Amino acid sequence: MRSSLRLDAVLVQAVIAGALSFSHLHDLAQAAGQSGWKAWAYPVSVDLLLVASWHRLRTLRNTDAPRQAAWIWFTVALAASLGANVATAGLLDLADVPDWLRILVAGWPALAFLGGTLLAHSPVPTSQQDEAAPAPDEADEGRDQPDRPAPVRDLPVPPEPAQPEPEAIAPATAAPALPAVPSVPPALIAHARKLADSHQAATGHAIDRDTLRSRLGVPAPMADAIAAQLA
Helix, strand or coil: CCHHHCCCHHHHHHHHHHHHHHHHHHHHHHHCCCCCHHHHHHHHHHHHHHHHHHHHHHHCCCCCCCCHHHHHHHHHHHHHHHHHHHHHHHHCCCCCCCHHHHHHHHHHHHHHHHHHHHHHCCCCCHHHHHHHCCCHHHHCCCCCCCCCCCCHHHCCCCCCCCCCCHHHCCCCCCCCCCCCCCCCCHHHHHHHHHHHHHHHHHHCCCCCHHHHHHHHCCCHHHHHHHHHHHC
16 A cells, blocks of 8 residues: 555656646746736646657657657747746846747647647658558458459369269170271272183183282282172
8 A cells, every 4th residue: 555655756857847848838928928827828838738748759769760859849839938948047037028938839739730730630650550550462362363263272162973883883795896907999809800710711720819810919807808799
């Protein structure tokens, strides 16, 4: 319980510095002609610009986006706060504020509004947009290619047909191959007929197949075909 009530020294210093800077900004604005609630609005405006620029710097810390603008506005707000602290430390006669300081104090609200608007409405860094946006391939998958076939792994596999048992297959009976009858040219038939007639006249017997084959010089199947046509 005692440890939970312990105050952080850094937090205490921040509260003291904020209160003193707030008071100094109020006194400087009041001395420059901003009275009433307007004098209290100036320190709020400076502190809000400091917070907005610091938040912007922390947002861009882990990105590659440029941070020059955030540093510029942080420096401007810090200079306004430090300037008020120094001006109210006795170096400036608050009863007779110079005209240039009155001009700066009067123009501060517009300057702070411009800086806060630019910091708050700057575009999101590229790296954050890439993380938030879906990948083009994933976003367009199935939309730009309506006729794209489904992957093979997603298609249902048809069942394989049942194979009959080996013993159930009846052996096929092969038909006997018929010998091919060679075609004999008519000129060869006429020549063979002349040889057969000459052999018949010389020997008195019909010419046999072997003699016909040797006289014609043809293979045995063709000699058989010629003899069949001579018979």
